[in-house]
Amino acid sequence: MKKAKKHSVKGIAEKLNISPTTVSFVLNGKAKEKKISDEMIERVLAYVKEINYKPNQLAQSLRTGKSKIIVFMVEDISNHFFASIARKIEDLAYEQDYKVLFCSNENKDKKSRDLIQLFKDRQVDGYIINPSPGIKKDIEALIQEDIPVILFDRYFPGLKTHFVGIDNEEASYKATLHLIENGFKKIGFITLATTQTQMANRKKGYLKATKEHGLSERVLEIEFEAGNPQSKKELIKEFIFKEDLDAIYFSTNYLTQSGLEVFKENSPELIDKFGILTFDDHEFFKIHTPTISAIAQPKDAMASELMKLMLMLLKKSTKDLPPKEIILKTELLPRQSTLLKNH
Amino acid sequence: MKKAKKHSVKGIAEKLNISPTTVSFVLNGKAKEKKISDEMIERVLAYVKEINYKPNQLAQSLRTGKSKIIVFMVEDISNHFFASIARKIEDLAYEQDYKVLFCSNENKDKKSRDLIQLFKDRQVDGYIINPSPGIKKDIEALIQEDIPVILFDRYFPGLKTHFVGIDNEEASYKATLHLIENGFKKIGFITLATTQTQMANRKKGYLKATKEHGLSERVLEIEFEAGNPQSKKELIKEFIFKEDLDAIYFSTNYLTQSGLEVFKENSPELIDKFGILTFDDHEFFKIHTPTISAIAQPKDAMASELMKLMLMLLKKSTKDLPPKEIILKTELLPRQSTLLKNH
DNA sequence: GTGAAAGCGCTAACAA
DNA sequence: TTGTTAGCGCTTTCAC
Numbered sequence: 001m002k003k004a005k006k007h008s009v010k011g012i013a014e015k016l017n018i019s020p021t022t023v024s025f026v027l028n029g030k031a032k033e034k035k036i037s038d039e040m041i042e043r044v045l046a047y048v049k050e051i052n053y054k055p056n057q058l059a060q061s062l063r064t065g066k067s068k069i070i071v072f073m074v075e076d077i078s079n080h081f082f083a084s085i086a087r088k089i090e091d092l093a094y095e096q097d098y099k100v101l102f103c104s105n106e107n108k109d110k111k112s113r114d115l116i117q118l119f120k121d122r123q124v125d126g127y128i129i130n131p132s133p134g135i136k137k138d139i140e141a142l143i144q145e146d147i148p149v150i151l152f153d154r155y156f157p158g159l160k161t162h163f164v165g166i167d168n169e170e171a172s173y174k175a176t177l178h179l180i181e182n183g184f185k186k187i188g189f190i191t192l193a194t195t196q197t198q199m200a201n202r203k204k205g206y207l208k209a210t211k212e213h214g215l216s217e218r219v220l221e222i223e224f225e226a227g228n229p230q231s232k233k234e235l236i237k238e239f240i241f242k243e244d245l246d247a248i249y250f251s252t253n254y255l256t257q258s259g260l261e262v263f264k265e266n267s268p269e270l271i272d273k274f275g276i277l278t279f280d281d282h283e284f285f286k287i288h289t290p291t292i293s294a295i296a297q298p299k300d301a302m303a304s305e306l307m308k309l310m311l312m313l314l315k316k317s318t319k320d321l322p323p324k325e326i327i328l329k330t331e332l333l334p335r336q337s338t339l340l341k342n343h
Numbered sequence: 344m345k346k347a348k349k350h351s352v353k354g355i356a357e358k359l360n361i362s363p364t365t366v367s368f369v370l371n372g373k374a375k376e377k378k379i380s381d382e383m384i385e386r387v388l389a390y391v392k393e394i395n396y397k398p399n400q401l402a403q404s405l406r407t408g409k410s411k412i413i414v415f416m417v418e419d420i421s422n423h424f425f426a427s428i429a430r431k432i433e434d435l436a437y438e439q440d441y442k443v444l445f446c447s448n449e450n451k452d453k454k455s456r457d458l459i460q461l462f463k464d465r466q467v468d469g470y471i472i473n474p475s476p477g478i479k480k481d482i483e484a485l486i487q488e489d490i491p492v493i494l495f496d497r498y499f500p501g502l503k504t505h506f507v508g509i510d511n512e513e514a515s516y517k518a519t520l521h522l523i524e525n526g527f528k529k530i531g532f533i534t535l536a537t538t539q540t541q542m543a544n545r546k547k548g549y550l551k552a553t554k555e556h557g558l559s560e561r562v563l564e565i566e567f568e569a570g571n572p573q574s575k576k577e578l579i580k581e582f583i584f585k586e587d588l589d590a591i592y593f594s595t596n597y598l599t600q601s602g603l604e605v606f607k608e609n610s611p612e613l614i615d616k617f618g619i620l621t622f623d624d625h626e627f628f629k630i631h632t633p634t635i636s637a638i639a640q641p642k643d644a645m646a647s648e649l650m651k652l653m654l655m656l657l658k659k660s661t662k663d664l665p666p667k668e669i670i671l672k673t674e675l676l677p678r679q680s681t682l683l684k685n686h
Numbered sequence: 687g688t689g690a691a692a693g694c695g696c697t698a699a700c701a702a
Numbered sequence: 703t704t705g706t707t708a709g710c711g712c713t714t715t716c717a718c
Contacts, residue, residue, distance in 0.1 A: 008711055019689040024713060035687055054464045058405045059711035062694050067401065077445075078430035080423065087421035090446060094458075099465070102420075102445050103433060115437075121397045122442070260630045268632070282627075287603045289611070289632035351695055362705040367697055378703055402695035405710050 007053040016047060027055065067123045069099050070310060073115060074130040074153075075107045081253060081280050081299065082130070088303030089128070096311060098125070107224060109134040116142065126310050128152060133196050148313035150306060154198040160323040162313070164305045166297055168198050171330040172205025175277055175295050176249065178332055180213050183340045184247035184275040188239060190259065191251035193221035202251045202279060218243055222255065229258065237262045240274075247275030247338075253282055260288065276337035290336035298328045350396040359390060370398065410466045412442050413653060416458060417473040417496075418450045424596060424623050424642065425473070431646030432471070439654060441468070450567060452477040459485065469653050471495060476539050491656035495649060497541040503666040505656070507648045509640055511541050514673040515548025518620055518638050519592065521675055523556050526683045527590035527618040531582060533602065534594035536564035545594045545622060561586055565598065572601065580605045583617075590618030590681075596625055603631065619680035633679035641671045 009027070013020040018040070025034045026044040047053075061067045072089055074082040086102055093100045101124065105112040112132045119127070126148035131139060136156040142149050143161065150162040179187050189206045192199050203219065210217055220239040222232055236259050240248060250256040256278040263271040272290065281296035305326045312318040352370070356363040361383070368377045369387040404410045415432055417425040429445055436443045444467065448455040455475045462470070469491035474482060479499040485492050486504065493505040522530050532549045535542050546562065553560055563582040565575055579602050583591060593599040599621040606614040615633060624639035648669045655661040 006711095009713090010711075013689095020712080021689055021691095021714075022687085025688090028713080030714095037687070040687085054460070056405075056711050057465045058401060058410065059694090060713080062399075062401045062405050062696090062710090063712045063714090065694080076430065077433065078423075078426040080421075080426075083421040083423075083426040086445075087419065087447060090420065094446070094461075099444055099461070101442055102429075103437070104430060117397070118437075118442070122400045257626055257630070261626075264630050264634070283600060283604075284625075284627040284631075287600070287607050287631065288627075291607070349695090352697090353695075356705095363696080364698075364706080365704060368704090371697080373698095380703070383703085399695050402710090403697080405694090405712090406696045406698090408710080 006056075007051050009055070012044070012047060012051075012053065016043060018044075061123065065123060067125055068097060069101055069122070069124050070126040070128065070314075071101045071103065071115075071119050071124050072128045073103050073105055073112070075105060075132075077102050077104045079254065080282055081297070084299045085303045085306075088300055089307055092303065092307040096307075098314075105130075105132050107132045113138055126150075126314055128306055128310060130154065131156070133194060146319075148310060148319065150309055150313070152302065152306060154196045157197065162309055162321070162324050164302055164309065164326045164328070165198070166328050166330050168201035169205040169208070171295050171332075172202040172251075172279070173209050174205075175279070175332060176206045176209035178293070178334065179247050179249060179275050179277055179338060180209060180215070182275060182338050184338075185215055186218065186243075186245045187215065187247040187249055187275070188218040188220065188243055188245040189249050189251065190220045190222070190236060190239065190255050192255070193223050199251060206249065218245060233258050233262050233265075237266060241266075241270075245274065247277070250276075250278045253278065253280035256280075256285075256292070260292075271337075274337075281333060285335070288337075293335045293338040294333050296331045296333055298330065301328050350394050352398070355387070355390060355394075355396065359386060361387075404466065408466060410468055411440060412444055412465070412467050413469040413471065413657075414444050414446065414458075414462050414467050415471045416446050416448055416455070418448060418475075420445050420447045422597065423625055424640070427642045428646045428649075431643055432650055435646065435650040441657075448473075448475050450475045456481055469493075469657055471649055471653060473497065474499070476537060489662075491653060491662065493649060493652055493656070495645065497539045500540065505652055505664070505667050507645055507652065507669045507671070508541070509671050509673050511544035512548040512551070514638050514675075515545040515594075515622070516552050517548075518622070518675060519549045519552035521636070521677065522590050522592060522618050522620055522681060523552060523558070525618060525681050527681075528558055529561065529586075529588045530558060530590040530592055530618070531561040531563065531586055531588040532592050532594065533563045533565070533579060533582065533598050535598070536566050542594060549592065561588060576601050576605050576608075580609060584609070584613075588617065590620070593619075593621045596621065596623035599623075599628075599635070603635075614680075617680075624676060628678070631680075636678045636681040637676050639674045639676055641673065644671050 009020045009023050013023050022036060022040065023044055025031050025036055026041050031041045057068065070093060072086055077083060077086060090100055103115050105115060109132045112135045116138055127142065128150050130153045131151055136159055139149060139161065140159060150164060152164040155161065155163050176187065187210060191203055207217060220235065222235055240262060248259065250259055277293045279295045281294040285292035285294050309324060312321060352363045352366050356366050365379060365383065366387055368374050368379055369384050374384045413436060415429055420426060420429060433443055446458050448458060452475045455478045459481055470485065471493050473496045474494055479502055482492060482504065483502060493507060495507040498504065498506045519530065530553060534546055550560055563578065565578055583605060591602065593602055619635055621635055621637045624637040628635035628637050652667060655664060
């Protein structure tokens with residue numbers, strides 16, 4: 001069996017003794033509008049179904065300039081937080097006949113730029129981007145060119161764009177308060193050394209809460225590229241064990257992971273002496289001993305809002321929406337790790 | 344600033360007062376072959392660089408029939424095992440100027456078929472597939488049409504295809520032996536109710552080892568779609584606590600996760616009475632209390648082998664490779680959970 | 687109501 | 703050594 005003969009609009013037209021135009025109109029639902037007779041429509045549809053004809057997307061894209069592909073660019077697609085959202089996005093997109101190109105920019109500007117360039121050559125229809133710190137200009141350029149762009153998780157102050165995310169400062173503030181209410185007074189905050197909004201705002205929330213309660217600030221900022229994972233853990237270890245803390249609040253899931261590894265590898269029993277809180281939830285935090293309190297982002301809602309918005313932008317009629325900011329609610333999940341300890 | 348004027352082969356040709364052919368040849372590295380003069384090449388290249396021209400991939404694809412896109416279809420892209428491989432595949436592909444469409448078939452045949460159909464319309468160049476149980480025929484059809492396909496993780500007995508995976512029976516056999524050597528005698532095996540090779544072979548390995556040592560077989564098979572997660576946990580709970588076992592061996596990572604939840608939610612202290620072993624490793628198993636012994640698949644190696652093979656198949660010269668099976672080594676990582684217990 | 691024909695941007699067989 | 707030209711398969715304007 002060799003490749004089944006490819007069908008085409010032209011072929012169908014010949015077979016039916018009509019013109020390609022008619023076929024095209026029928027196929028694109030413009031038959032009524034163009035006042036094509038019902039029986040003609042019927043005939044075309046029947047034949048198309050019979051031979052199971054599928055239009056060549058490539059040709060269609062070349063002609064219309066629309067590729068029916070959207071890009072989902074995140075820091076690291078293998079990170080549980082992003083992977084979960086990706087999974088949902090995938091479903092929603094395919095339902096609407098869009099495909100999704102996933103990619104990871106590693107939070108690096110060069111990688112982000114290269115990727116965007118790559119996709120432009122491919123006439124991608126829209127971009128959902130978790131931007132690296134320095135690509136404000138590139139995002140602007142995209143918007144200038146009238147290409148739908150939605151940022152999520154983090155944004156650029158001063159750049160009006162569509163955005164889906166959470167109120168990091170508020171969530172972080174409440175989380176810190178939760179620690180304070182549970183009797184913790186020497187709260188260490190471990191975060192990334194970055195000025196990106198999501199992290200900056202989490203820090204702001206922490207600082208606001210500690211300040212309000214007259215507690216001292218104890219912040220450890222780790223470089224994104226802190227050499228090997230081991231040296232990152234060294235920093236955390238020193239911070240945890242030398243700083244005289246009674247609680248540790250991690251600003252993102254992979255720092256938490258490193259932190260828990262530090263405990264496990266050094267003095268597993270000590271973890272019970274500390275309050276532990278993390279931004280971003282993970283199924284394993286429910287299983288950990290002790291179970292780890294977390295601030296959960298609404299991943300499903302994020303994915304739906306992202307796609308809902310993207311689909312609107314993709315439609316001609318609604319594409320000139322003024323920049324829309326969708327801020328979703330987080331949920332604080334108190335577990336064993338932040339229960340009052342005996343100090 | 345409006346959209347920068349699009350450049351094209353034709354435009355370049357006009358500007359340079361030469362023909363599109365020449366431009367095309369130079370751009371496609373066929374200049375030498377076509378004996379185009381060095382200065383001509385120089386001139387074209389310089390201008391192309393100056394205006395930063397990028398060929399329209401769509402048009403190129405339409406013309407050549409090659410889309411420079413490969414598909415990576417797995418059960419669930421948000422599963423840590425698949426997500427990690429995906430991340431690596433992504434990097435390797437982009438290096439070679441290929442994009443990757445990731446998608447999840449949920450191990451369902453209909454979804455798999457729909458997806459394959461979708462991609463065929465898009466003239467995808469190659470497929471890396473983690474196949475659902477009933478799509479043997481569809482895979483065959485793809486191969487008949489001379490489209491590069493590589494299966495991974497699981498395969499179809501009797502269907503010769505390119506394949507990358509591990510020796511599940513061997514790995515499972517050794518893992519069970521490990522439990523036996525550590526003094527466990529009543530080993531329960533929790534797996535999925537499926538005949539797919541990866542799972543069937545893991546079961547075979549377990550059965551072989553238990554049989555050789557005169558131990559009784561205790562197997563729990565869970566339907567892939569076992570209603571809600573809760574009912575799956577109910578099954579596991581009953582199996583663990585009513586079957587008089589001293590060790591539990593999970594055949595895949597998400598069953599392990601459910602199992603650990605069962606312990607946590609019911610009687611956390613009891614977990615220390617059991618030997619616990621899991622197929623597939625996860626960072627969190629190192630942090631769990633107790634740390635969980637695991638059979639680790641070589642994810643990085645899998646990704647590299649997959650892409651290395653795919654790139655070969657994508658090249659005209661090597662596309663008619665006879666079906667190649669690449670079987671990679673697993674690693675047994677003994678941790679606290681399989682240390683000898685006091686019975 | 688339907689059809690002819692142009693053209694999206696590119697490649698490559700054929701001519702010169 | 704370079705140019706002319708015919709499509710890849712589709713949409714859409716304009717003409718009938």
